[in-house]
Amino acid sequence: MKMFNKAVIIGTGLIGGSIGLALRKQHLAGQVIGLSRQAKNARLAKKVGAIDQVGSSLEAVADADLVILATPVNTIIDLGLGIVKKIKKGCIVIDVGSTKERIVSKLSVLIPNFLGCHPLAGSEKKGIANLEDNIFKGSICIITPTIKTSRRTLNKVKLLWKKLGAKIVILSAKKHDQALAFTSHLPHAVAFSLMNSIPNSCLGLSSSGLSDTTRISGSDAGLWSEIFLSNRINLLADLSIFQAKLSALKFALESKNKRRLRKILLLARKKREKLG
Amino acid sequence: MKMFNKAVIIGTGLIGGSIGLALRKQHLAGQVIGLSRQAKNARLAKKVGAIDQVGSSLEAVADADLVILATPVNTIIDLGLGIVKKIKKGCIVIDVGSTKERIVSKLSVLIPNFLGCHPLAGSEKKGIANLEDNIFKGSICIITPTIKTSRRTLNKVKLLWKKLGAKIVILSAKKHDQALAFTSHLPHAVAFSLMNSIPNSCLGLSSSGLSDTTRISGSDAGLWSEIFLSNRINLLADLSIFQAKLSALKFALESKNKRRLRKILLLARKKREKLG
Numbered sequence: 214m215k216m217f218n219k220a221v222i223i224g225t226g227l228i229g230g231s232i233g234l235a236l237r238k239q240h241l242a243g244q245v246i247g248l249s250r251q252a253k254n255a256r257l258a259k260k261v262g263a264i265d266q267v268g269s270s271l272e273a274v275a276d277a278d279l280v281i282l283a284t285p286v287n288t289i290i291d292l293g294l295g296i297v298k299k300i301k302k303g304c305i306v307i308d309v310g311s312t313k314e315r316i317v318s319k320l321s322v323l324i325p326n327f328l329g330c331h332p333l334a335g336s337e338k339k340g341i342a343n344l345e346d347n348i349f350k351g352s353i354c355i356i357t358p359t360i361k362t363s364r365r366t367l368n369k370v371k372l373l374w375k376k377l378g379a380k381i382v383i384l385s386a387k388k389h390d391q392a393l394a395f396t397s398h399l400p401h402a403v404a405f406s407l408m409n410s411i412p413n414s415c416l417g418l419s420s421s422g423l424s425d426t427t428r429i430s431g432s433d434a435g436l437w438s439e440i441f442l443s444n445r446i447n448l449l450a451d452l453s454i455f456q457a458k459l460s461a462l463k464f465a466l467e468s469k470n471k472r473r474l475r476k477i478l479l480l481a482r483k484k485r486e487k488l489g
Numbered sequence: 490m491k492m493f494n495k496a497v498i499i500g501t502g503l504i505g506g507s508i509g510l511a512l513r514k515q516h517l518a519g520q521v522i523g524l525s526r527q528a529k530n531a532r533l534a535k536k537v538g539a540i541d542q543v544g545s546s547l548e549a550v551a552d553a554d555l556v557i558l559a560t561p562v563n564t565i566i567d568l569g570l571g572i573v574k575k576i577k578k579g580c581i582v583i584d585v586g587s588t589k590e591r592i593v594s595k596l597s598v599l600i601p602n603f604l605g606c607h608p609l610a611g612s613e614k615k616g617i618a619n620l621e622d623n624i625f626k627g628s629i630c631i632i633t634p635t636i637k638t639s640r641r642t643l644n645k646v647k648l649l650w651k652k653l654g655a656k657i658v659i660l661s662a663k664k665h666d667q668a669l670a671f672t673s674h675l676p677h678a679v680a681f682s683l684m685n686s687i688p689n690s691c692l693g694l695s696s697s698g699l700s701d702t703t704r705i706s707g708s709d710a711g712l713w714s715e716i717f718l719s720n721r722i723n724l725l726a727d728l729s730i731f732q733a734k735l736s737a738l739k740f741a742l743e744s745k746n747k748r749r750l751r752k753i754l755l756l757a758r759k760k761r762e763k764l765g
Contacts (some may be wrong), residue, residue, distance in 0.1 A: 333696035352696065382694065383553040395687050398697035402742075406735040407679050408757040408764075410727065411671050416764050418658065419672035420609035420628065424764060425701045426676040431761040434754035440744055441750060450741050451686065456732070459682040463728050466717055474717060478710035481684035485707040488684075488692050488700060 216373060217242040217305075219278040221268060223292060225249045225258035228309050228332065229283030230341040231348045233263035235377045246273050250284075258341050274299050279373075282308035286316070287439040293320040293327070300324070305366055312443040313357045313386035321359045326366045329357040329386055331393070332379055337431040350378035355393075357386040394447035399455060401437055402448065404430040425479065493518040493581075494696045496555040497544060499568060501525045501534035504585050504608065505559030506617040509539035511653045522549050531566055534617050550575050550714070555649075558584035562592070563715040569596040569603070587669065589633045589662035597635045599727075602642045605633040605662055607669070608655060612708040622706040626654035631669075633662040670723035675731060677713055678724065680706040696755060 220242040222229045229247070236242045247264030248271070249255035255267040274280050274296045276373055282289050289308045293316075300306065305326045310316050317329040323348040334352040336343065354374040358367050371381050384392070411423070465473040496518040498505045505523070523540030524547070525531035527704065531543040550556050550572045558565050565584045569592075579604045586592050593605040610628040612619065629759050630650040647657050660668070684706040687699070704741045717724055740751040 229532045237577045278640045282522045333694070334718070336697070339675070355694065355695065384694075392694045397697045400699050401682060401684065403679060403683050403735070403740055404702055405754050405757040406731060406738050407676060408760050409734045409753065410675065410731040411760065413760070413763065415668045415671045416760070418609070418629065418631065418668045420659075421612070422705045423676050425704045426680055427712060427757075427761055428701050429762065430754075430757040432754075432758065434751050434758055437754055438747055438751040440748060442745065445742055445745070448506065449739065449742060452735070452742075454741075455682060455686040456735065458685045459728070459732065462678055462682050463732075466721055466725060466728075469718065469721070471714055475710050475714040477685065478681050478708075478713050481681040481703075481706040482710055484684050484687065484689070484692070484710065485703055487689065488695070488703065 214251060215241060215243045216369070217248065217377070218416055219244045220281065221246045221248065221274050221277040222264060222281045222283055223248045223257050223271075223296075224282065224284035225341055226278045226283065227335050227339050227341060227343050227348075227408065229259070229281060230258045230344050231334070232264040232281055232283065232289060232309070232377070233258060234261070234344060235347055235349065237262060239267065239376055241376060246277070248273060251315070254341060254363060261344055262296065263341060263344065268476040271295055271299060276301060278304050280306045282306065282310070285436050285439055286310040286312055286443050289316050290319050293324060294402055297323050305369060307370055310443075311397070311440045313355075313389045315443060317357050317359060317386035317460065328366055329372045329389075330370065330374070331355045331357070331389060332374070332377075333397075337429050339433045339436060339448060347378055349374070352379050353382055354379035355382045355384050355389050355450075357384055357389050359386070390444050391447050394444050394451045398441060398448045399451045401429050402441065402452060404428070404453065405437075451489055491517060491519045492645070492652070493553075493555040495520045495522065495553045496554040496557065497522045497524065498540065498557045499524045499547075499549050499572075500558065501531050501539060501561065501617055503615050503617065503619050503624075504612050505557060506534045506537070506539040506620050507610070508557055508559065508585070508653070509534060510537070510620060511623055511625065513538060513541065515652055517649065517652060518555065518669055522553070524549060526550035530617060537617060539617060539620060547571055550580070552577060554580055556580060558580045558582065558586070561586055561712050561715055562586040562719050565592050566595045569600060573599050581645060583646055586719075587673070587716045589631075589665045591719055593633050593635060593662035597637055602639065604638055604642055604646045605665075606650070607633070607665060608632045608644065608650070608653075609673075610655075613705050615709045615712060623654055625650070628655050629658055630655035631658045631660050631665050633660055633665050635662070640676055666720050667723050670720050670727045674717060674720055674724045675727045677705050677708060678717065678728060679731065680704070681713075706718060
C-alpha cells in the first residue's frame, strides 16, 4: 500500500525535487504533483521524473494527504497560510526549511498536522538541474515536533524520511536553530567572508585548502541572506564566539606565543577528528 | 639519461616521500636516498618504494647532485646550514617549505645552486602513510628564484617539477609569502578558529558544509604553528582584512540590512566562481 495517495510538493528545487524523485521511485505516493512559482522549474521537474504532474495552482492541495513546503525559508509561512483553508482534514503538511523556530511556531498553530523537518542534505548548487539520485541516503533529517504534534503525524513523517534513507533526529525547533547556527549558518558566514578577503590576483595560487574551505560560499545569495536573517539572534551570538576564537589565535601569533598557538591548533584538530 | 645520478631527500614525509616515489617511478634519478629524524619514517618510505635506500647521516649528501629539503618549515634553514659544507660543487638544493622569504634569503646566499620551491599539493594528512601515487599531477608548484639563481639551476628544477606533473609559477619569495598568506595560511587560521567555535554537542548535527569548511583544521598543529609564525606579518595583515569582512557581514545582519547582506554574499559567490 502507498503511504500517501496524493503528495503535493510546493517548490520543485533541489530538495523538493529530490523528495519527489524518491517518492516516485519508491512508490510511496500514488501521485506526486509539483508546484513552482516559475512554471519552467516545475516542467523541468516533471521532465527529470521528480513529479508526475505540474500543478496549476495552490488548489492542487485540496485532496492531497501530504503537502511538502520546499520553498525558500522566508516564503514558507505565507505559503502555509495560503493552504491552511484548502487542505482536507488529516492532510499532513511538512516544510523542509533551514530554520525552524519561526516557521514551526506559526504553522503548528494553524495547521493541525503540521511537522517541521530539516533534511541536512543538498549542496551549494540549488535548483532541480543539480538533482542527484538520492541525496537523503545516509543524511540526517531533523524533525521538530511540538507538544501538539499527534503520534500519527510524527510516526508517518518519521517513516517517510526513513524510507528516503535519512537518519532521524528529534529536536525542539529552538534547539534546532541553536545547533544549526553553529554547524551550518556560521560556517556559511565564515566562508562568504573568507572568499571576500582573497584578492582576485591570488586566486590562481591556491590548492584544495582554499577550495574546500570556501565551497559553500558558492551558495545562493538570496536564499542564504534569508536563512541568516531567519536565525539572526543565534547566528550573531555564534559570530561573536567565532570572533573571540579568531582573536585568540591572532593574539598568540602577534605575541609569538608558539606554545599557545600550537595548543589552539591542536584543540581544533582533536575536535575535527570527532567530526569524522 | 637520468636527470640526476643521486638524489637525497631529507624529510621523508608526505611531500618528500611523494617526490621520491615520482623520481623513482619515472627513473629521473639513478639513486634516491632518504633521511629522516625518525628512522622508522625513512624505513617506511623505503618499504613503500619512495626511496631506494635509507641514509644514515647527513654525510649522504656528499656525492648527491640533487638535495631536497622536505622537513617542517622551521627546520629547513638549520638543515641547509648543516649540508652547505658537505655538498659537492654543482649540487642543486631545493626546499619545499610552505613559506619562502626567510628560507630563500638565508639559503640562496649560502648555497650556490639553491632554489626555493613550494608545491601546492598535499593534504591535511601528513606522513608517508598517506602517500598517493602522484600528488603533484595537475598541481601548481611555485618556484622562487633570486637574481643569483643560475639559468642551469632554474631550468633543471623547472624540468623536474614539470616531469612530476606540476604547472610552474615563478614568483619572488616575498610575493609568494604574500599570496600564500591569503590562499593558504588565512584559510587554515579560519578553519582552526571555526572548528574551535563549534560545541561538541552540535558536531553530530552537521553535514558536508561544516565538514568541508573545516577539513584543513585536521592539519598537524606543530607544522602549522611553525608555518603561521614563519609568515607572521603577512598573516596578521590578512587576518585583519578577514576580520573587517566578517564584521561587515555581521553588521548587515545586526542592522537587518537585507540588501547589503545579499550584496556581500553575492560578491563572495561571484569570486568563488572564478576559483573554479
